[in-house]
Amino acid sequence: MAHEKKLREYGLPWPEYQLLDAGDGKKLERWGQIITIRPEIQADFKPGWSYAQWHNMAHWEFEEQSSTQGRWLNIRPHAPEHWLITYGNLTFGLKLTKFKHLGLFPEQQANWRFIKNQVSAGQKILNLFAYTGAASLVARNKGAEVVHVDSVRQLITWANENRERSALSDIKWVHEDALKFAQRELKRGKQYDGIIMDPPAWGLGAKGEKWKLENHLSGLIEAAYGLMSPGAFLIVNTYSPKVEIADLASTAGQYFSAHQLEIKQLWMPTKTGKELYCGNLLRAIK
Ligand SMILES: C[S@@+](CC[C@H](N)C(=O)[O-])C[C@H]1O[C@@H](n2cnc3c(N)ncnc32)[C@H](O)[C@@H]1O
Numbered sequence: 001m002a003h004e005k006k007l008r009e010y011g012l013p014w015p016e017y018q019l020l021d022a023g024d025g026k027k028l029e030r031w032g033q034i035i036t037i038r039p040e041i042q043a044d045f046k047p048g049w050s051y052a053q054w055h056n057m058a059h060w061e062f063e064e065q066s067s068t069q070g071r072w073l074n075i076r077p078h079a080p081e082h083w084l085i086t087y088g089n090l091t092f093g094l095k096l097t098k099f100k101h102l103g104l105f106p107e108q109q110a111n112w113r114f115i116k117n118q119v120s121a122g123q124k125i126l127n128l129f130a131y132t133g134a135a136s137l138v139a140r141n142k143g144a145e146v147v148h149v150d151s152v153r154q155l156i157t158w159a160n161e162n163r164e165r166s167a168l169s170d171i172k173w174v175h176e177d178a179l180k181f182a183q184r185e186l187k188r189g190k191q192y193d194g195i196i197m198d199p200p201a202w203g204l205g206a207k208g209e210k211w212k213l214e215n216h217l218s219g220l221i222e223a224a225y226g227l228m229s230p231g232a233f234l235i236v237n238t239y240s241p242k243v244e245i246a247d248l249a250s251t252a253g254q255y256f257s258a259h260q261l262e263i264k265q266l267w268m269p270t271k272t273g274k275e276l277y278c279g280n281l282l283r284a285i286k
Pocket of ligand 1: 108130178199202
């Protein structure tokens with residue numbers, strides 16, 4: 001995927017996480033003391049190190065058994081199945097899930113940086129598709145009032161455990177379909193100073209209703225625009241092959257003028273000098 005460098009925004013490594021290498025459809029990552037090998041469809045290039053070198057370093061490798069599930073193969077005996085890592089003064093619990101995910105999307109570091117610089121105490125922040133709460137905790141850590149929405153109750157529990165580990169308080173947890181919640185907040189005349197959304201390519205609402213991002217993107221951005229107070233920020237992250245960067249620009253362009261909008265790709269550098277594409281990124285200031 002050849003894209004102009006100026007379109008790229010980088011999720012950067014931090015002391016407890018690094019994308020070590022990637023290639024041949026896989027990626028090698030360090031999470032604190034634990035090193036994993038996971039499938040990565042965007043790694044359509046040759047890795048910097050050999051597979052044998054990867055295996056000498058790794059503790060766990062995820063083996064796909066279907067397009068959505070698989071199992072973790074233990075490479076280094078006695079390696080933990082769940083452990084903690086930090087991001088600044090925040091602490092996150094990681095664990096091996098049957099979906100290859102571990103509990104953090106490290107490329108989001110690019111948005112955590114933005115949120116940290118943008119948010120101030122007392123502001124109202126809405127985090128939709130909020131998963132284990134990294135962005136919610138970064139905003140709460142700046143003193144913001146945070147509403148955290150996800151359709152999976154176990155993930156809200158996981159996010160609440162991360163809040164406790166990070167000695168933070170008072171996040172409003174909402175177990176609901178993100179669009180339905182946003183539209184109801186609109187009817188209530190609610191306003192937010194920042195809206196964060198990181199929808200998957202497809203998902204299940206809180207009542208199991210299947211949805212595809214390409215069918216809901218416009219409704220999500222329309223609702224977000226209505227909920228934004230003057231000067232508020234919006235972050236939309238997408239990794240759907242059905243939502244191209246041009247789709248993101250044209251949809252957002254219906255609500256925001258060009259000078260209010262920033263459309264980029266999210267990339268991560270590897271220790272071996274490669275660059276991995278991680279999705280598209282929209283930021284807007286109202
Ligand atoms: C890609 S993850 C988000 C990652 C998150 N932004 C982060 O960096 O930690 C997508 C999340 O959306 C949630 N989700 C999927 N469909 C949803 C829906 N209709 N309403 C609310 N949340 C939904 C999933 O449970 C998952 O936690």
